[in-house]
Amino acid sequence: MTLKTEPFVINLGPVHPSTHGVFRLRATLDGEVVMDIEPIIGYLHRGIEKIAEGRNYKQDIPLTDRLDYVASMSNNLPYVMAVEKLAEIAVPERAEYIRIIMAEMQRIASHLLAVGSLANDLGTFFTPFQYMFREREKIVDLFEMVCGQRLLYNYMRFGGVSHDIPDEFIPALCKLVSTMPGFIDEYDQLLAENEILLARLKGVGILPKELAINSSVSGPMLRASGVEWDIRKVDSYSVYDRFNFDIPTEVIGDCYDRYRVRIQEMRQSVRILEQAIEQLPPGEVLAKVSPRLKPPVGEAYAHIEAPKGELGFYLVSDNSEKPYRLHIRAPSLINLTALREMVIGWKLADAIVIFGSIDICLGEVDR
């Protein structure tokens, strides 16, 4: 005998504790099982691409901060790279190193937040979140030291970075880098083997390799599905080719693999930081660039491996002070494409966890 059940529609969000912003998930449930979902986005749409067309190139840098606002440094970088490509500006070596240091610190900070909030979605009462915020705080402290703010850094400039790093930066960074592996071990101790966590994450929300590639998924999600694809290696930019690091990949592509990839990427970032500190050359940090920059007519696409995936800026210039068109390839938005396939058939609680394991930032999804 089968009981007749009636599916019902439930709105997760736009205001919901685990949607990491203003995201709405219209889920059709059969009891607790998710039958269908429809992501509804746009609550944070600010029209950044349009605003950018109305401002000059330099004024768009603070705008890029507001994309993925938990990883602003990584947003500055591809934009200035795109403009440099367009206007053919050479970047001093020291500036390249500083950029990489910042980008890798930002990757650690963003992954800490991702893992911490994933743990929160799983129902740990803020403890891993708090521990991870402690380390994030240390990194944010250092960002504050170099650029004066803690969230929206506005640090990169065309042809370098706005300031040289202060004298006390490197010792503090060394301290951070030397203690960080110990802290990552602690997170592993807290989470990686926890039976309940394993039961909640292993095998949940599997994204097969083919589907992952087909859905244009990027970043840790793609690598968790077993594709060794990291822009830092496959299309090496800046001075990443001078560092030794591995691309952590997993096989299955479930939530646990995505969690593992993030944890291991933090270790790799620490490795890169160690090398970058050693190799950091002296010299200028900012090339001479006209404040009223007018790149020649043309187009450029620059992309980096941001914490959330491949973040790219497609710029079209018409030789005026303002960009003719600025398109942002937002990893968060494109990673969301795969959400539906991953969620259907799982329970409501899993849907939240799968969503959390994608690690999106609504500022970047909606733009």
Place this chain on the structure above:
Amino acid sequence: MGFRRYGNGIAKGMALTFKHLFRKPITTQYPEERLNVSRRTRGTQIIWNRDTCIACSACARACPIGCIDMSTSRGEDKKLKVDNITIDFGLCIFCGLCVEACPVGNAIFLSYNWEYAEYQRSKLVLSNDELLYSNTKQVSGYYHPDVEKTLPEQTLLVNRTNRGKPWD
């Protein structure tokens, strides 16, 4: 795998949280206990120097959101002078581009103070003399290395929580 799934993962986690019971809290008791912010803090006010300003409006042009409103005129000695400068701190995003744009280098500053609140939005709009340096407003070292040296060193969490052991 072997002997791994007997609740020992849970036990490990519990041990870690227990260990944290004996660590020093990382939080600070804000109004009483204050940490030094960065020497380059982009504080929540903009300080203007009337004496050095050459009224070129570079800051107003550099501002991405146009919160600086500056009107200038030629004085009797044919020099530009500022008639009126108004900054809306409700709009300002404290990106610091105005400070970078200043050609004389010491006419506009960001403040070192970061506590700034008003009950009305209209009170966030300051103009002319209200923007000048005063005892309550301290100049930040953002883009001003000479000022930066005079400010106290930033308190860092990395240094604060380290107690002997490599991580504690």
Place this chain on the structure above:
Amino acid sequence: MQTSVTSFNPTFAFNTLPPDWPGNFWLHWLVFTIILIAFIIVSVIMFIWFERRLIGRFQIRLGPNRVGPFGLFQAIADVIKILTKEDIVPQKADKVVFWLAPLVALVPVLMVFAVVPLQSGAMLVDLNIGILYVVALSSIVSIGIFMAGWGSNNKYSIIGAMRDVAQLISYEIPLVLSIVGVVLLTGSLSLTEIVGAQNIPFILLQPIGFFVFFIGSLAEINRCPFDLVEAESEIIAGYNIEFSGSKFATFFLAEYSEAVLLSALTATLFLGGWSGPLLPPILWLLIKMFAVFAIIIWIRSTLPRFRIDQMMAFAWKFLLPLALINLLLTSLQIVFWPEASSWIIVLLSFAILVALILVWSKSFKPGGNKVGI
């Protein structure tokens, strides 16, 4: 002893006065009820404070420390805040059910306290079926929760309420079965006698029972890792999502009174209740209650929560067999080896507990075959 169950007489039970209390029955009843309710409310406030401070320390922060010395009055400030808030009733709510729900959730918990011995004889009634009464009444709470979920006409609420009922039905069984072990050892259902019978605390003689009871009580009071009922990351606040103001405060009080109750019961059943050297008995009970609650907080600050199917599997496939085995072992010991030295039993029980957990976790997988660990 064993005959007292059969000769149960309610009037008789109600008329039994503890010898050292002055006044007649009604005066005693009135005074002690007020004392009891005051005790519950004070301990709830202390529990809230204790929980917030302790979780704060687990999370390397301080916790509330502004209102009063060490933030002791924080809970009071919160109560004032909650009570002065607007009491919103949703337009489409089932008004009667919505109004009744908090009371149905709170009253049974308060009633259970009537039989909890705070010290020798200090209880409202010494029912000779004490444990039965406790089990029966504490299940009513979930009716209140279900009423709240149903009455507020909210999808999240109803999911939470459904989860609660499923959870309660699953966990009540191992919980009760684990108590039966204690009852077998004591030979009585009266809580006073259970305390009296503990020459060595039953946690040593009944480790499996304690284990099952503790986990079951976590589920009973909807605590982590079984807080699916109000899982904030999934269904926001579950059944009490539509409640505000004094109704919410009542739910809050009910929830924490249940926590106090189950800490007190755990202390009474397994930790020797109010008995202890040197210190006054009531203090011993409080110490034990807070110790139990500290472990609950510790668990809360570490563990993620189960999924609904895993939680059910955990109850039926893991806890229930454990409870049954415990019952069997205890009965066998009482029938065939009653004169065994307690310490041998202690060692044996712990060995069996460890063996059982090892064996069970080998064959038991939360989530069935769909999820492989």
Place this chain on the structure above:
Amino acid sequence: MTVALSSSEIADRLKNQFPEAITETKKECLIIKGDFLLDIASFLKNTPDLEFNYLSYITCVDYKDYFELVYQLVSTKHNHSLVLKTQCRQPEEPIVDSMVDLWKGADFQEREIYDLMGITFKGHPNLKRIFLWDGFQGHPLRKDNSNDTEN
């Protein structure tokens, strides 16, 4: 490094199969006619030594008299990339074939372009506004849509 494949080489290969498809071959991109978009895309995706299995991004640029759609194709196997462009010269009702059948990743991006640029994608399973609400008038990223309309 991801090798940007020379567009003239690809153009030569394409000419055999689609003689009329190619409008222009630039250094960094290949501009094709909209009618052949789907065929060429599936050719590029399924040809063994090309195998562009990863659609990095789609975007659209409004050049006032025509819309240009930009597709960046990447092969994760061979690690090479190609920029494919098509121009849409019907400013009234621009229609382009949808890529969703070939690359699922196009789903949200095409919806975004539909929303902000007003280009209809033929064959898209769920073509509706993604950021803006359904009743919104106009398409904000078009050049003729000024920054300060009433919307």
